[in-house]
Amino acid sequence: MGSATREAIAGVRARLAGQGGSATLATGEQLLLAGRVIGESSALLSLLADPSADQASKAGVVSELFGSKLDSEAVRILSDVAASRWSSHDDLLSAIEELGFRVLADSATNAESIEAELARFGEAVSTSDELELALGSKLGAVDAKLALVNALLQGKASAQTLAIVQQLVAQPRGRRIGELLRVAANIVADQAGKSIATVTSAAPIAPAQLERLEKGLSSLYGRALSVNQQIDPALIGGLRIQVGDDVIDGSVSARINDLRLQLAG
DSSP: OOHHHHHHHHHHHHHHHHHTOOOOHHHHHHHHHHHHHHHTOHHHHHHHHOTTSOHHHHHHHHHHHHTTTSOHHHHHHHHHHHHSOOSSHHHHHHHHHHHHHHHHHHHSSOHHHHHHHHHHHHHHHHTOHHHHHHHHOTTSOHHHHHHHHHHHHBTTBOHHHHHHHHHHHHOOTTOOHHHHHHHHHHHHHHHTTEEEEEEEESSOOOHHHHHHHHHHHHHHHTSEEEEEEEEOGGGOSSEEEEETTEEEEOOHHHHHHHHHHHHHO
């Protein structure tokens, strides 16, 4: 997502905050559903993403199509999105998705629970080739994927987490499910003013060590930060830490690979 798109999303968020809109679960769910409807119509998508189209006309289309189906806050957000300038169709859809996730995060009593649930689901997907194929295959029917997500999460995770995962499998737009879950968790954390550090190790890390690591990383990045731990025996030893796009790889496997490259050179 380009800087212009990031600025457009920030502008929409600022206007929403200024309008004093209240975040509800229904608004977040409706935004995500509207994004899927827009993504399935090439004509509608082209119109709303067209920077040369009249803003009032685009807002009118949004009102006509969604005014009677969505709550007023969801319509207002979609109208703000339509009034912004987007560099591509995909950027517009990404913006609607991100704003939907942020509304869902705001609607939750504890955003950390959403982060943790997304992390656990992501780990379940990464450790099961069968599950990853069932959710990520381009050949699979969307209804079957949604039914599987509901069976796995309904009653076991928050309604916000369920809505986010449903969105990711229903409109992947060529993206891998594991990466989608990681990005979604980071958006939820960012909305709560935090960042997520994904710490991968060959064996479980003791709680006291994790706490020290979380404090050290929070100090390094200058903001509140939560740690999601993943286990990968292939690392042999050491840690691999990812915060956003930053990757610190101190694993034994990475060092061995570096030595192999040096020897090959």
